[in-house]
Every structure is written in structure tokens, then in C-alpha cells.
Amino acid sequence: MSYNDDVTVTYLGAIPKTYFDQVLKPALWGSRKTVPLQYDQAGEWWLARSEGQIVGCACLLPMGSKARLKSAIVHKDFRGKGIYDRLFAARLEFIQNDGRFSSADAFCSPMSLTTLLRYGFVANGKRFGGASTYVTKVL
Numbered sequence: 001m002s003y004n005d006d007v008t009v010t011y012l013g014a015i016p017k018t019y020f021d022q023v024l025k026p027a028l029w030g031s032r033k034t035v036p037l038q039y040d041q042a043g044e045w046w047l048a049r050s051e052g053q054i055v056g057c058a059c060l061l062p063m064g065s066k067a068r069l070k071s072a073i074v075h076k077d078f079r080g081k082g083i084y085d086r087l088f089a090a091r092l093e094f095i096q097n098d099g100r101f102s103s104a105d106a107f108c109s110p111m112s113l114t115t116l117l118r119y120g121f122v123a124n125g126k127r128f129g130g131a132s133t134y135v136t137k138v139l
């Protein structure tokens with residue numbers, strides 16, 4: 001049994017703004033620090049839950065043939081257990097098999113950069129005054 005067997009990762013697809021405002025944001029907002037958790041009408045979402053509690057989320061924003069990976073947050077009490085890794089792997093598998101996308105990109109915080117590099121993303125310099133690293137991947 002691995003450390004996060006009780007965590008489920010689910011693809012939700014698009015979500016209504018009311019769900020974002022009333023459920024998702026309150027569950028994770030206190031854990032965001034400087035990284036924005038933004039609603040996009042066209043965004044597609046993955047949720048991580050532990051015993052029914054929302055413990056993480058991640059968003060894919062389709063931008064033509066490019067998949068923008070954004071708004072990934074894991075609740076601070078549940079970090080270091082590989083939940084982000086699972087959310088990330090689920091999104092990457094989806095965009096690689098979906099057929100809409102030829103590339104992916106993201107603006108990474110220092111906390112997420114190691115994961116994206118491990119999945120083959122390439123760093124293309126700092127953005128937002130050094131707070132983020134812009135990474136890209138050809139699919």
C-alpha cells in the first residue's frame with residue numbers, strides 16, 4: 001500500500017463558476033500563497049480527494065493546439081505525499097491522448113518546477129519578476 005492510496009484523482013472537465021466559488025476555492029484558497037487559483041470558463045479541472053475532502057486541484061486551459069497547465073494547488077496539510085505528481089500525471093496523460101494538442105506550457109512556481117522538468121518540460125527562462133519559470137513541452 002502506498003502513501004496516497006486513500007487519495008482519488010478525478011477528471012471533472014469544465015465546472016460552473018458557482019462550484020469554483022462555493023466549493024473549490026474555499027477548500028484550497030488558504031493554501032495558495034502567491035500562486036493564483038483562477039476560474040476560466042474554458043478550463044478543464046482535475047480534483048484530488050481524500051475521504052471526501054478536496055485536497056488538491058489542477059486545471060488545463062485549451063489555447064488552440066496548446067494546452068496551458070495552471071491553477072495546481074495541493075492543500076498545505078497534504079503536501080509531500082505525491083498528490084501533485086498524480087494530478088500532473090493525469091493531466092499529461094489526458095492531453096497526450098486527447099488529440100487536440102501539439103504542445104503544452106506552464107508558468108511554474110519553485111515548488112512545481114521539479115515535477116514539470118521530470119515529465120520532460122523544458123525551462124525557457126523566468127517570468128513575473130523571477131517568481132515563475134516558463135516551461136514548454138512538445139507532445
Ligand SMILES: CC(C)(COP(=O)(O)OP(=O)(O)OC[C@H]1O[C@@H](n2cnc3c(N)ncnc32)[C@H](O)[C@@H]1OP(=O)(O)O)[C@@H](O)C(=O)NCCC(=O)NCCS
Nearest residue numbers: 035072073074079080081082083084085108109111112114
Ligand atoms: C506545488 C505543489 C502543488 C506540490 O504539491 P505536493 O502534492 O506537495 O507535491 P508532490 O508531493 O507531488 O511533490 C512533487 C515534487 O515537488 C517537490 N516539492 C514539494 N514541495 C516542495 C517545496 N516546498 N520546494 C521545492 N520542491 C518541493 C517534491 O520534492 C517533488 O519533487 P520530486 O518528485 O522531484 O522529488 C504544492 O506545494 C502547492 O500547492 N504549492 C502552492 C501552489 C503552487 O506553487 N502551485 C504550482 C503552480 S505552477
